[in-house]
Amino acid sequence: xxxxxxxxxxxxxxxxxxxxxxxxxxxxxxxxxxxxxxxxxxxxxxxxxxxxxxxxxxxxxxxxxxxxxxxxxxxxxxxxxxxxxxxxxxxxxxxxxxx
Numbered sequence: 001x002x003x004x005x006x007x008x009x010x011x012x013x014x015x016x017x018x019x020x021x022x023x024x025x026x027x028x029x030x031x032x033x034x035x036x037x038x039x040x041x042x043x044x045x046x047x048x049x050x051x052x053x054x055x056x057x058x059x060x061x062x063x064x065x066x067x068x069x070x071x072x073x074x075x076x077x078x079x080x081x082x083x084x085x086x087x088x089x090x091x092x093x094x095x096x097x098x099x
Contacts, residue, residue: 010047011058017042018059022069022091029072029090032056060089068092 021038022030032053039056040048063069070092074085 013043013047014039014051014055015059015062018056019063019068022063022089025091027091027093029088031075031086031088032060033086060087064089 017039018035020042021035024038025035035056036051036053040051043051060069064071068091069089071087072090073088075088076085
């Protein structure tokens with residue numbers, strides 16, 4: 001059974017907010033955790049409580065699939081991320097500003 005329309009709308013708003021947050025970074029490298037506060041500024045007030053690192057990672061995966069961001073490195077900080085390293089992203093210059 002496919003997702004309901006309201007769920008797809010929320011996903012699309014989160015995707016667009018993540019995209020705007022990346023454009024605001026002006027070409028600097030970023031991680032999903034570093035985007036949380038910026039993405040929260042771009043979504044509706046009642047949806048700010050649902051923004052988490054996992055939500056942003058989902059949007060970043062879609063942006064990577066579409067070719068708007070690329071993974072430039074991995075970061076492993078002792079005591080913070082023991083199991084898996086954190087991906088460091090960078091915006092690709094080709095298309096974020098035109099939308």
